[in-house]
Each structure stands twice: as structure tokens, then as C-alpha cells.
Amino acid sequence: MTQLPVLVDVADGVARITLNRPDRGNALNQAMADALLEAALRTANDGGVRCVVLTGAGRMFCVGGDVTDFAGNSAGIGAFLQRLAGTLHQAMTVFASMNKPMICLVNGPAAGAGLSMAISGDIVLADPSAHFTAAYLGIGLTPDGGMTWLLPRLVGLRQAQDIILTNRRVEANEAAAIGLVTRVVEENALAREGSELATRLASGAVASMGAARKLLQESFASGLASQMDRELTAIAFAGESAEGREGVRAFLERRPPAFRNDP
Structure with missing residues (x-):
């Protein structure tokens, strides 16, 4: 049975979108990007959905793009990356422009495009196990997913330069201190606090x-x-x-x- 790369569950006005390649750290490939765009369009345009929650399955939120796929498409890597990043950008644009709030529940490490997605919510809750790495320059690439727009606005230009150019890892508590995430929740409390917050927002204006x-x-x-x-x-x-x-x-x-x- 084929595993769906993105799961969408809608209940009581809340759409929960889960990146679902846990065996690959929820690495972003084209199938996942396509499914994420479909999920974004579906939830943004569903009048019954009043709040969107984005999270990852397993121990990771998202480790970024699937580098194995990059290597497998090296002959046409420019076109490959343009399609992959372009699809992700369409999904991120839909999430950003929809007339309803979005919560990101960062259940574990987020890197590369995973970092871009993790910080895109209006409210971002992080598990203590979460940490954040830009990752792109480590493999000779440049940021995507809106990272260079989001990061300076959240943490300031100097912090954004440090995070992207040095490729350093930002632990959960530091991420909260510098404004990268809204707050860090207690261990094993992410799902509960995320659900309570989503319910509260969905019942609001x-x-x-x-x-x-x-x-x-x-x-x-x-x-x-x-x-x-x-x-x-x-x-x-x-x-x-x-x-x-x-x-x-x-x-x-x-x-x-x-x-x-x-x-």
C-alpha cells in the first residue's frame, strides 16, 4: 500500500496537515510538494476550515529537500529544483494569503525547506527536541521556501545572516528567545497544546x-x-x-x- 506523502484530517473546523515521510525525516520530494500544494488549496478554500495546523510525522518535522532526489536528477538539476521549489512556493503563498490562521507544531528537527515551513505559521509551537538549521550552504545551495523573507522579519537581519551563512544549529529554547518560534512547550505536550490552541482560534473571529x-x-x-x-x-x-x-x-x-x- 502506497504511503501518502501528506495527510489531511479535518474535524471541528480545524485542518491538520501532516508531512508524512517519517522514514526519510519528512524530506521534501516532488510528490510531497505536489500533495502539500493540493492540501493548501483544499484547506484555504474550504469554508468549513477555520484554522490550519501543519506538523510532521515521527521524530522529525522536516529535514529539508530530499538530497537523494537531487543527486538522482543531477543532469537536469536546475529544472528539477525550479519545479520542486516552485511547487513549494505556490503552497507557501496559498498558506500565507488564506483568510484563516495557521499554526505550526514543530515536533522535531527542521532544516532547509523544513525550517522555512516550520516558521511560516502565525503561531509556532516547538517541542523541546526541535532544533533549526538553514542547511542550504552546507550543500552549496541557497535558501528557498520564503526563508530570506521570513527570517529577517522574525529575528532581525543580523541573526538571519548568522543562521543562514554560518549554518549553525539553533536549539529550541534559543529559537523561542530570538523569536524564531512563539514558544517551546513541555515535553510530550505539543499535540495537546496545539489542539487546544487550534480549537481556540477556530472558535474566534x-x-x-x-x-x-x-x-x-x-x-x-x-x-x-x-x-x-x-x-x-x-x-x-x-x-x-x-x-x-x-x-x-x-x-x-x-x-x-x-x-x-x-x-
């Missing part, structure tokens, strides 16, 4: 979360005045929305808002 994540993405390319213009447009729209009306009504009635029931 998801449309407004989607607007907020877009504002955050735009902020580094905006001046203060133009960013406040965007905020003005967004809050006016949110105030007119079913979520905004329910949130205000619930606050005044001193009850929890029922965002899940909004269209």
Missing part, C-alpha cells in the same frame, strides 16, 4: 484574523500613514461584518461571542 494577518504582512513595506489607511479600511469593514456585530453585541450582553455561527 476568523475573518478578522485573516484581515489582521494580511495587515501584518503588508506592514514592513508600508509607511506609517499608508499602513494606518489600510487599518482604517479593515476596521471599518470588520465593524460592518457579522463577526464585528456579534463581537460588540456579545461584549455588551456579557457573554462569549458565537463567532462560529457567523456566515
Whole structure:
């Protein structure tokens, strides 16, 4: 029986996407990239999905690209890498632009494209066993998966230069200290804390979360005045929305808002 390279489970408004090549450290090959893009498109466009969770099967989150495949396609490596990275980039773009939050649960080491995927969530929880390595320059390649965009924004340019150029390993606690991940959870608590967080986000004002994540993405390319213009447009729209009306009504009635029931 063929093992699916990516698993997708949807329940109670939460889509759990699992990289599923544990015997290969969840190394990214073309089949996995294709499946990840399909999963991204499916969950981003499913109105019943209110939160997306990305994690890895087994002891690793993702060790990066499958270098064995690189070697096997050495005659046409440029075209091979362009297709592989291009597919990954499409998936990452869908995740980044969807109107719902994304959580990454880093269950173990993340390297190369695995690092790019691991830090792409709005909230990133890491197991104590997790560690992070850029890895690319160790095999004479350059970063992909959005790493050179994400890293400087999360940890600053100096830290990003150090992590990428020296190829050093960042342990879980340091990753939390420098802002690479949101926090490190206690041992054996990742699945439970991730599930609780996903449930909480899925019951929240998801449309407004989607607007907020877009504002955050735009902020580094905006001046203060133009960013406040965007905020003005967004809050006016949110105030007119079913979520905004329910949130205000619930606050005044001193009850929890029922965002899940909004269209």
C-alpha cells in the first residue's frame, strides 16, 4: 500500500496537515510538494476550515529537500529544483494569503525547506527536541521556501545572516528567545497544546484574523500613514461584518461571542 506523502484530517473546523515521510525525516520530494500544494488549496478554500495546523510525522518535522532526489536528477538539476521549489512556493503563498490562521507544531528537527515551513505559521509551537538549521550552504545551495523573507522579519537581519551563512544549529529554547518560534512547550505536550490552541482560534473571529494577518504582512513595506489607511479600511469593514456585530453585541450582553455561527 502506497504511503501518502501528506495527510489531511479535518474535524471541528480545524485542518491538520501532516508531512508524512517519517522514514526519510519528512524530506521534501516532488510528490510531497505536489500533495502539500493540493492540501493548501483544499484547506484555504474550504469554508468549513477555520484554522490550519501543519506538523510532521515521527521524530522529525522536516529535514529539508530530499538530497537523494537531487543527486538522482543531477543532469537536469536546475529544472528539477525550479519545479520542486516552485511547487513549494505556490503552497507557501496559498498558506500565507488564506483568510484563516495557521499554526505550526514543530515536533522535531527542521532544516532547509523544513525550517522555512516550520516558521511560516502565525503561531509556532516547538517541542523541546526541535532544533533549526538553514542547511542550504552546507550543500552549496541557497535558501528557498520564503526563508530570506521570513527570517529577517522574525529575528532581525543580523541573526538571519548568522543562521543562514554560518549554518549553525539553533536549539529550541534559543529559537523561542530570538523569536524564531512563539514558544517551546513541555515535553510530550505539543499535540495537546496545539489542539487546544487550534480549537481556540477556530472558535474566534476568523475573518478578522485573516484581515489582521494580511495587515501584518503588508506592514514592513508600508509607511506609517499608508499602513494606518489600510487599518482604517479593515476596521471599518470588520465593524460592518457579522463577526464585528456579534463581537460588540456579545461584549455588551456579557457573554462569549458565537463567532462560529457567523456566515
